[in-house]
Amino acid sequence: MSTAVVTVNKGVFRGFNLRQKTLLIIGFTSLLLLAIVISSVEFGDESLHTNFGSKNLNPSPEHPFGTDWMGRDMFIRTLKGLGSSIMIGAFASTISTILAIILGLLSSTGKIADSFIAWLVDLFLSIPHLLLIILISIGFGGGATGVIIGVALTHWTGLTRVVRAEIKQLKTQEYIHISRNLGKSKWWIATKHIFPHLIPQIFLGTILMFPHAILHEASATFLGFGLSPHEPAIGIILSESMKYLSAGYWWLAFFPGLSLLIVVLAFDMIGENLGKLIDPKNAHE
Amino acid sequence: MLDKDKIAGFIGNKILRLLSLLIVVCFVSFMLIQYSPIDPVRAYIGEMPVSAEHKANLEEYWGVNTPPQEKFLNWAGDALKGNFGISLIYRMPVTDVIKERFTASLVLMAASWLFSGILGFILGIIAGMKKGTWIDKTIKIYCYVLAATPTFWLALILLMVFSVYLGWFPIGLSVPIGVTAENVTFLDWFLRLILPALTLSLLGVAQIALFTREKLIEVLSSDYVLFAKARGEKGLDLVLRHGIRNVALPAITLQFLGFSELFGGTVLVEQVFSYPGIGQAAVAAGLRSDVPLLLGIVIVSACFVFFGNAIADLIYQFVDPRIKQQEASI
Numbered sequence: 001m002s003t004a005v006v007t008v009n010k011g012v013f014r015g016f017n018l019r020q021k022t023l024l025i026i027g028f029t030s031l032l033l034l035a036i037v038i039s040s041v042e043f044g045d046e047s048l049h050t051n052f053g054s055k056n057l058n059p060s061p062e063h064p065f066g067t068d069w070m071g072r073d074m075f076i077r078t079l080k081g082l083g084s085s086i087m088i089g090a091f092a093s094t095i096s097t098i099l100a101i102i103l104g105l106l107s108s109t110g111k112i113a114d115s116f117i118a119w120l121v122d123l124f125l126s127i128p129h130l131l132l133i134i135l136i137s138i139g140f141g142g143g144a145t146g147v148i149i150g151v152a153l154t155h156w157t158g159l160t161r162v163v164r165a166e167i168k169q170l171k172t173q174e175y176i177h178i179s180r181n182l183g184k185s186k187w188w189i190a191t192k193h194i195f196p197h198l199i200p201q202i203f204l205g206t207i208l209m210f211p212h213a214i215l216h217e218a219s220a221t222f223l224g225f226g227l228s229p230h231e232p233a234i235g236i237i238l239s240e241s242m243k244y245l246s247a248g249y250w251w252l253a254f255f256p257g258l259s260l261l262i263v264v265l266a267f268d269m270i271g272e273n274l275g276k277l278i279d280p281k282n283a284h285e
Numbered sequence: 286m287l288d289k290d291k292i293a294g295f296i297g298n299k300i301l302r303l304l305s306l307l308i309v310v311c312f313v314s315f316m317l318i319q320y321s322p323i324d325p326v327r328a329y330i331g332e333m334p335v336s337a338e339h340k341a342n343l344e345e346y347w348g349v350n351t352p353p354q355e356k357f358l359n360w361a362g363d364a365l366k367g368n369f370g371i372s373l374i375y376r377m378p379v380t381d382v383i384k385e386r387f388t389a390s391l392v393l394m395a396a397s398w399l400f401s402g403i404l405g406f407i408l409g410i411i412a413g414m415k416k417g418t419w420i421d422k423t424i425k426i427y428c429y430v431l432a433a434t435p436t437f438w439l440a441l442i443l444l445m446v447f448s449v450y451l452g453w454f455p456i457g458l459s460v461p462i463g464v465t466a467e468n469v470t471f472l473d474w475f476l477r478l479i480l481p482a483l484t485l486s487l488l489g490v491a492q493i494a495l496f497t498r499e500k501l502i503e504v505l506s507s508d509y510v511l512f513a514k515a516r517g518e519k520g521l522d523l524v525l526r527h528g529i530r531n532v533a534l535p536a537i538t539l540q541f542l543g544f545s546e547l548f549g550g551t552v553l554v555e556q557v558f559s560y561p562g563i564g565q566a567a568v569a570a571g572l573r574s575d576v577p578l579l580l581g582i583v584i585v586s587a588c589f590v591f592f593g594n595a596i597a598d599l600i601y602q603f604v605d606p607r608i609k610q611q612e613a614s615i
Binding site: 122123125126127128129130131134135136138139140141142211215218219222223224225234238241242245248250253254257258260261264265268 | 306309310313314316317318320321322429430432433434435436437438441442444445449450545546548549552553556557567568571572574579582583586587590591
């Protein structure tokens with residue numbers, strides 16, 4: 001596994017070892033994401049008041065991301081959009097993780113169950129992901145709920161495969177055979193011998209699911225399937241900005257998208273670095 | 286190695302799998318749309334006020350009042366004969382719409398697939414050769430940033446810079462407005478293809494480059510490369526002779542497995558550049574509840590993804606049996 005972070009012993013991080021650096025990076029990025037979520041909740045709707053006196057302003061110290069056609073501050077709109085993106089991502093990843101655990105465990109109960117799960121994974125991967133989200137969101141009535149359900153129901157395939165492979169490998173281990181020969185029940189072996197090994201994988205899998213969930217929600221919303229135009233969302237902001245492109249209002253699209261990129265990158269970095277901590281094989285690179 | 290029976294078995298098996306998959310995909314997507322709480326007539330007319338009589342006519346046209354089982358059987362029966370119905374929004378047979386749109390998308394996808402594959406492979410080889418240097422780090426950071434970039438945002442930025450600010454390319458549509466299909470010159474069409482293809486290519490590079498880099502590093506730390514070095518081979522020659530041969534096949538396989546993501550990216554890019562491809566049709570069909578068209582597109586996209594996976598499988602099974610062994614041992 002490669003790492004997102006350049007690990008050279010100079011510059012700001014001089015004097016820390018790799019483990020300390022990894023922890024620091026995880027700490028900083030988590031703090032950043034937490035700050036985004038909290039501030040997006042803290043800013044009430046009144047901070048998005050329309051003010052036609054200050055519409056379509058260039059970015060300035062007062063409005064760092066500029067203002068839109070209704071005079072709303074783009075910085076606050078972006079912040080609120082990011083907050084809702086992260087929360088939708090969290091919800092969708094949780095649901096997908098739960099599904100992955102259930103299906104992964106189920107696949108280890110027998111041959112029929114195993115091939116059924118494998119078939120289900122193939123079925124979900126057979127349609128392009130974005131199209132599948134669109135289909136499911138239509139099936140559940142569209143709008144915010146539709147897209148959230150669509151994103152939540154489609155991200156479990158990767159993690160299910162990981163859990164399934166991991167269980168398969170663990171089952172061939174010596175100590176599991178011994179445990180079985182000693183007369184321990186299947187349930188006992190599953191909870192005491194197998195599950196503890198899965199926890200780090202599952203944890204990591206959930207975090208690495210976040211970026212995908214966030215990007216897919218934003219994409220579906222951008223295409224017009226997701227949140228309604230009144231709700232704050234990056235997808236909405238960007239699809240709105242398309243109308244003003246030829247007018248040269250570049251800030252409407254540039255900053256919100258860049259912020260989304262940074263949030264996604266932050267999640268990737270947390271995932272990669274947690275992976276380094278959890279998987280000792282790479283710790284000494 | 287390549288005996289005929291094995292290939293025939295492989296193809297037969299694939300066709301059976303594709304058929305079974307398509308039946309389930311059709312059924313599930315049909316039911317998802319059928320039981321959707323969205324009123325298709327409302328979705329089509331939008332905010333326009335219509336009389337009750339007019340609405341009843343539209344409902345008749347949409348087939349709202351036919352029972353779902355009957356509707357599915359009717360549709361499936363026709364579909365078997367190759368008739369996927371009439372698209373409600375384009376008022377043309379679905380097969381014609383898809384044929385026209387998919388061809389346009391295929392050109393776009395093929396261009397970006399090839400370009401991103403080649404560029405990604407080269408970047409990956411360079412990064413792997415220069416592991417740990419600033420070139421490697423730059424390429425890695427570039428890939429990580431691209432993997433996190435929202436497709437539609439990059440498309441918007443390119444559109445803003447090259448079309449609005451620099452004015453090098455037209456802002457949208459695949460042909461100039463007011464020109465009939467016969468009069469579109471190759472240049473017109475080509476100019477409008479560049480930006481969408483560029484967006485998709487830039488984004489597609491990330492995965493393939495990182496993969497190639499990892500593989501090359503793995504190969505370069507193998508015993509046979511050590512031996513080759515002991516014999517005095519070095520530099521680019523060594524990589525060309527021992528590295529690329531071993532890395533190329535898995536990379537090509539990975540590129541074929543990426544058809545699903547390529548399709549998703551195309552949907553977004555077409556929307557931004559108003560490129561009249563299948564992605565744009567899918568969005569329009571979804572937003573305006575054009576059930577026959579949406580189902581047709583779902584089927585075509587499923588076949589497309591299946592085709593990519595089947596080729597990757599073919600490479601696994603027949604060209605390089607080692608890959609399969611590695612997979613099985615994991």
